[in-house]
Amino acid sequence: MPYFDHSATTPIDPDVLNLLQKVQTEEFGNPSSTHAYGRKARHRIETARKQMAAAIGASSLEIIFTGGGSESNNLVLWNRLYSSKKHVITTAIEHPAILTTLKHLKNFGIRVTVLPVDRRGRVSPEEVARAIESDTGLITIMMANNEIGTIQPLREIGALAKENGILFHSDAVQVPGKQPIRVADLNVDMMSFSAHKFYGPKGVGALYIRQGVKLNPLIIGGGQERRLRAGTENVPGIAALGLAAEKAARGHSDHLSDLETQFRTLLTETIPGIKFNGDPDHHLPGLVSLTVPNPTSDILLIQLDLQELAVSSGSACSSGAVKPSHVLQAIGLSAAANQRTLRISFGKDNTFDEVSLLAHAIGQLCAGNLAN
Numbered sequence: 001m002p003y004f005d006h007s008a009t010t011p012i013d014p015d016v017l018n019l020l021q022k023v024q025t026e027e028f029g030n031p032s033s034t035h036a037y038g039r040k041a042r043h044r045i046e047t048a049r050k051q052m053a054a055a056i057g058a059s060s061l062e063i064i065f066t067g068g069g070s071e072s073n074n075l076v077l078w079n080r081l082y083s084s085k086k087h088v089i090t091t092a093i094e095h096p097a098i099l100t101t102l103k104h105l106k107n108f109g110i111r112v113t114v115l116p117v118d119r120r121g122r123v124s125p126e127e128v129a130r131a132i133e134s135d136t137g138l139i140t141i142m143m144a145n146n147e148i149g150t151i152q153p154l155r156e157i158g159a160l161a162k163e164n165g166i167l168f169h170s171d172a173v174q175v176p177g178k179q180p181i182r183v184a185d186l187n188v189d190m191m192s193f194s195a196h197k198f199y200g201p202k203g204v205g206a207l208y209i210r211q212g213v214k215l216n217p218l219i220i221g222g223g224q225e226r227r228l229r230a231g232t233e234n235v236p237g238i239a240a241l242g243l244a245a246e247k248a249a250r251g252h253s254d255h256l257s258d259l260e261t262q263f264r265t266l267l268t269e270t271i272p273g274i275k276f277n278g279d280p281d282h283h284l285p286g287l288v289s290l291t292v293p294n295p296t297s298d299i300l301l302i303q304l305d306l307q308e309l310a311v312s313s314g315s316a317c318s319s320g321a322v323k324p325s326h327v328l329q330a331i332g333l334s335a336a337a338n339q340r341t342l343r344i345s346f347g348k349d350n351t352f353d354e355v356s357l358l359a360h361a362i363g364q365l366c367a368g369n370l371a372n
C-alpha cells in the first residue's frame, strides 16, 4: 500500500532495523555495568551520540538522548521554571508539544508571546525583535513546520537571541533527511529531534544542547545522560537512532524535490482551482499541503484509503481525529478551506509511478468520481 504520510512517521530503514534487533537480542547489557556486556552497550550509545552529533555539526558532548521529540521539547520548556526570566516567545504554528506545554506552564507563572506568521507560514525576525522583553529567557521556534513545510529564518532569529542573551531553541523534528542542519550556522542553543521521523524507531529522540547551556532534568533518578535524563537507556533505540541519523545526513532532498515537482505539476494540470499552502521559497522538500475546491478532506481520506493510498489531513501527530488545523488557521485559511486541505509527505522510497497514481486518484475524486 503506497504510503505518503512520512511527516507523521516513517517506515524503519532495513539496516536500522537490523541493528536494532542485533542490539536488542545480543547486546542486552546495562550500559552502567562495568563488565563486558555493559561496556558493549555503553559503546553503542557513545557511537550513536557521535553519529547524531556529526549529522548536525555538533560535538558529541552536546547530545543527549530522550524518549522522542515531545520529550526533548518538554525538557527545554519546563526548564523555564528554574530561571528568573519567565517570558517565552514562540509562534502560532508550533507543534502541540510546544504550544500545549507552554499553556500548562502559564499555570506556573511563565508568560508567553505567541507570534503570528504570514500567509506562507513565516515568522518575521522583526516581529521577534519587537516581542523581546527584559525578562525574555527563551525563544522557541520550529525549524520546519510539520503541516505546511515552511522553513523559518532561524539564523536571523538566532542572531537576535544571541545579541540579547536569550536562549534559542528550535524543534527540528521534521528536518533530518530533507535539509542539511549545521547548528553553528543557525545560532541555536538547543534543538529537538525524533528518530521515527527519519527512518528510525519510535519512542527515542535527541536534544542538542550547546556547550555552556545548563539544564535541569525532567526525569530524576540515576545519573544517566549527564544527569539530564534518568533511567536505564533505551540502548537498541539509541543505537538505531544513531545509524538513522548518519544515513539521514546523506539526505534524500533531491529525490523528494523531484517527486514533489512531478506531483504539483500533475495536480495543477488536473484540478482547476487547487491551491498549495506554505512558502515556495523556504520549504521542506517532499511535503505538500494542498487545498482543493471539493470535496472535504475527510471524504478524500476515506476514498483514498479505499484505494489503499495513505495520506493525511492537516496534522496526524496526535489524536487521529480530523479537526481544524491551528496551522492552517494561522496562515489565514477559512474554516471551509481548512476542511478541504490534505497533507502529502513523500519519503525516500516513494516512486514516480506512485506519485502519478496518487495524483490521478486525487484528480478523479476532485472531479466527483467517488466510490460508494
Ligand SMILES: Cc1ncc(COP(=O)(O)O)c(C=O)c1O
Residues within 6 Å of the ligand: 007, 008, 067, 068, 069, 070, 071, 095, 097, 142, 144, 145, 146, 171, 173, 174, 193, 194, 195, 203, 205, 317
Ligand atoms: C514538529 C514536531 N515536533 C514534535 C513532534 C513530536 O515528536 P514525537 O512523536 O517523537 O514525540 C512531531 C511529530 O509527532 C513533530 O512533527
